[in-house]
Amino acid sequence: MKPSIPQGTRDFSPADVRRRQYILQTIRGVFELYGYQPLETPSMENLSTLMGKYGEEGDRLIFKILNNGLNDPKNAAKAKTAFERVLEGKNDPGLTERALRYDLTIPFARYVVMHQNELAFPFRRYQMQPVWRADRPQKGRYREFWQCDADVVGSTSLVNEAELLGIYREAFHRLQVPGIEVRINSRKVLAGLAECCGAAEALTDITVAIDKIDKIGLDGVQKELVQRGLDEENISYITRFLSIQSEYGATDHESRLEAMAGLLSQSETAQTGIAELRQTLAYHKQLQNDAWTSRIVVDFTLARGLNYYTGLIAEVTTSAVKMGSIGGGGRYDDLTGLFGLKGLSGVGISFGVDRIYDVLEELGLFPAQLASGTRIIFVNIEPQAEPVLFGYLNQLRAAGIPAELYADRVKFDKQMKYADKRNIPYVGIVGASELEEGRINLKDMQSGEQRKLEINELIAVLSQA
RNA sequence: GAGGUAGUAGCUCAGUAGGUUAGAGCGUCGGAUUGUGGUUCCGAAGGUCGAGGGUUCGAGACCCUUUUACCUCCCCA
The missing domain is CATH 3.30.930.10 (Bira Bifunctional Protein; Domain 2)
Known part of the structure; x- marks a missing residue:
């Protein structure tokens, strides 16, 4: 299909x-x-709440929801007469009594009436x-x-x-x-x-x-x-x-x-x-x-x-x-x-x-930085590094910096391509040598520059950027 | 609800007056390159031609139905 x-x-x-x-x-x-204060109302309203409020044209455009249980033998007769009425262009609660909301104003009016005693007017x-x-x-x-x-x-x-x-x-x-x-x-x-x-x-x-x-x-x-x-x-x-x-x-x-x-x-x-x-x-x-x-x-x-x-x-x-x-x-x-x-x-x-x-x-008025939420992704190339990387992730996230680790240890260039495609601005590389030094090789994906930093320095860099 | 145009690979499209195994570019995947992406080179995969029916020896192409997108009307955000 x-x-x-x-x-x-x-x-x-x-x-x-x-x-x-x-x-x-x-x-x-x-x-x-x-x-102004936030309000939410249900996606569906009773059909009677909506009908007749938007003019003839509006009524025609309301999405109606079919009642459940129409196939129940004890509803069959009712459903059949209701259907006859629908064919005549009328609505009948025997077939549909709910509809998706057509706008937010009428549901709001309904809400105000139902809750009038709790609200502080002007609302x-x-x-x-x-x-x-x-x-x-x-x-x-x-x-x-x-x-x-x-x-x-x-x-x-x-x-x-x-x-x-x-x-x-x-x-x-x-x-x-x-x-x-x-x-x-x-x-x-x-x-x-x-x-x-x-x-x-x-x-x-x-x-x-x-x-x-x-x-x-x-x-x-x-x-x-x-x-x-x-x-x-x-x-x-x-x-x-x-x-x-x-x-x-x-x-x-x-x-x-x-x-x-x-x-x-x-x-x-x-x-x-x-x-x-x-x-x-x-x-x-x-x-x-x-x-x-x-x-x-x-x-x-x-x-x-x-x-x-x-x-x-x-x-x-x-x-x-x-x-x-x-x-x-x-x-x-x-x-x-x-x-x-x-x-x-x-x-x-x-x-x-x-x-x-x-x-x-x-x-073209959308701000460019909407592209990706993640600021840094660590490539996964050195099995020994994983526990250290987990620690880095925790520290970055605690500092409010969205960070992730490429979970599968696949080819390096595949991981880089992934970061590129995701538009993630920084890649953190920790292989055997970085692990030994206790530092992170931070690559700026836009400029291509790399420098080795300790985690605190890295957090400082990403916090201000 | 009324009318019009269109639907071919993930995307943008080509496909001669119906005639073998339906093409291109981009993208995807693999390799060149098992510690470096965005550039380059090589290779591969991917289509019941929107769906269903009909005409024909033969349909991506013609006809009907249906569905979806776009346009106009109506109306609206």
């Missing part, structure tokens, strides 16, 4: 894992720095775990991928928004990704647009269409709006809305906000949204670090799919690589309401680790 793995999944070889851990650790460090947590989607794989799109989320619930303050934007910028600064743009918008402005253009009920159609303007241009958006049933009057208003976006420089926030406030003066919702954007930017300005090269862009065409967002929405892209967004988030006023806990507002962001990986790879 030819081995294979499921569509859209990947193996991660040692070098891949090190690189992924580098990303994960960098992001984790920033989360911790901003006072800030971060979560870094894989999620699964039955999407068709493409470049940068997998069926199993990791998300890194930071959310805070129980606070409506825009300080949270401002800090989350800071987390994005700090993390990408540390990862040294160039061309980072954190685009922000407010769902309230979009709702105001729908109101003002006379098609309040078509909010989703409008947002889905204008979100594509980067891809299909103004003409394309207009066509799509027609297709989605908007009339000429609606569309001409939306066109004016879109022109505000292109009229000002990318970072001329204030002019853009002012123009938008003028256009949407009839909508109280939109005015609130604009005021919130202003306040978020003002807070963020005080929190930001001058070293950050990324920029914040107010982008009124930004929509984002997940329909639970109600306030600020954000998305991260880099101009350095052709790739979809590498992060996104927003505020949701009533996420926990879905699980019976009303009045808790939350806001959060997510990092797309797998896409960030692809970006770093493409730009």
Whole structure:
């Protein structure tokens, strides 16, 4: 049988894992720095927890888990009727009642509701775990991928928004990704647009269409709006809305906000949204670090799919690589309401680790020293030396230096080749003569230089390198 | 979920209008070199041509099905 793995999944070889851990650790460090606490939830949730939370499209992409025991004769009738319902496109607990998690936000909301009495609100947590989607794989799109989320619930303050934007910028600064743009918008402005253009009920159609303007241009958006049933009057208003976006420089926030406030003066919702954007930017300005090269862009065409967002929405892209967004988030006023806990507002962001990986790879931004963990390997050429080498290993490891011994006594050059292939920077050679001298012949694999050292000197050399 | 392109050695690929035992480079392994890797030289192994079925005297090539990757749409990280 030819081995294979499921569509859209990947193996991660040692070098891949090190690189992924580098990303994960960098992001984790920033989360911790901003006072977020770690949380983990199960890989699978009850199907009812997930269904209906991501829109129709989302429901279709949830990986469902088949119930056990379907072949038990006493379940047969139930399973058969359940299967009939599934064929009709419905779910039935007789066949499946669990599913793999689709994102980290809904499980988080579920967690908050279940543990509301133990938590100190505002509750800030971060979560870094894989999620699964039955999407068709493409470049940068997998069926199993990791998300890194930071959310805070129980606070409506825009300080949270401002800090989350800071987390994005700090993390990408540390990862040294160039061309980072954190685009922000407010769902309230979009709702105001729908109101003002006379098609309040078509909010989703409008947002889905204008979100594509980067891809299909103004003409394309207009066509799509027609297709989605908007009339000429609606569309001409939306066109004016879109022109505000292109009229000002990318970072001329204030002019853009002012123009938008003028256009949407009839909508109280939109005015609130604009005021919130202003306040978020003002807070963020005080929190930001001058070293950050990324920029914040107010982008009124930004929509984002997940329909639970109600306030600020954000998305991260880099101009350095052709790739979809590498992060996104927003505020949701009533996420926990879905699980019976009303009045808790939350806001959060997510990092797309797998896409960030692809970006770093493409730009060659991974630090070189991620290659190997082992600092020194002892070649095994002299049987008498083994007890001494064990002692050296113990001392090196006690000093925190990753060290290993080539376990099999095979040909010298084979052992050297192994060290070379593993990218281990130093080789320790102890043969008969070194044994007699009580020293180690230390070879620097990069320069090829060798020198004889005592173990204490060797530890000193490797500690500082 | 809809459409398109592709799948030949571990990797990157070649393979003439269907015609003997399917090739190259890189890598792997062995040797030159039983105390010195990354360079060099010599040699070897490695493929039921993604899988299944069909057309044909004959299929890596043509047809169908299936699977996987990539691209577009949908949607999204």
